[in-house]
Amino acid sequence: MATANGSTVIGESILINGGLQGDEDLTVRGRVEGTVTLTRTLVVEPTGVVKAEVQVKNCIIAGVVIGNVTASESVEITKEGRMVGDIAAPRVIIVDGASFKGRVDMGEVDVSAAERSERPAPRALSRPAPRPALTARPASRSAPKEEAAGEVAAAPRPPAPPPALGVGAVKRKVVVKRK
């Protein structure tokens, strides 16, 4: 069956150390160390351990993956999955129970596209709101107070320390004057 489907299985006791690349699904029940490059799906089963730089189309992690995973479609960490490394994929699924440490990058293009498509109306409402508020608030000086307060608070503070040095000089002068 497995051979007929053209899928590859790495058995439990098998250790592969080096580069692995191919154009078919790969199921790992054993250990793979090095690099894995596939144009299809990598499945790491619960007994599988992959310590590698992984580049695939899809990745399903039910075992252990240590290394960075880059997928052109999706990465899914199941409840049995454990992963340490960075994920870069347009779709990243982390199920409850999964353990993961690393960074996730779903791509900046998709984020901006999502904002443009999903929040055109909210932005139109939210953007005008702050602008009038800023233009209106200077009159009432509700918001500028905070900014001004921050500037004022920041402005006096730098002068304060120099006087501390100057104060010593002044004190000496004062002492001289007292004599």
Place this chain on the structure above:
Amino acid sequence: MAALDKPAAPRSGANTVIGSTIVIDGEISGDEDLTIEGTVKGKIALRQSLYVESSGVIEADIETANVEVSGQVTGNIAATDKVELKANCKVVGDIRAPRILIADGAAFKGNVDMEVGLRGPSPRGK
């Protein structure tokens, strides 16, 4: 004796299969049967059987118990039990094993060492 059981049974339940589009550059080791339909470069060390299917290409040194080659192997083969070169296979390298079978139609270039001089009866003993 045991050879009668080996070919069919392990293959049907083959645990590990390296598919035809897979290329592995490195080392493979393990304790189970391995079927290779793709390409492996580097080294293979198993305690069980290695099957190199007709689409399989191996550029590696092989250490296993059994080897059956229907595809291409470039590298030295050392088996503790048996090496079988089937028809239409291509093998370049040295073979060392107690039992070596070369079928009609197999292409082979290399040395054969059955350890005859030192341990003639040992294969049966094993």
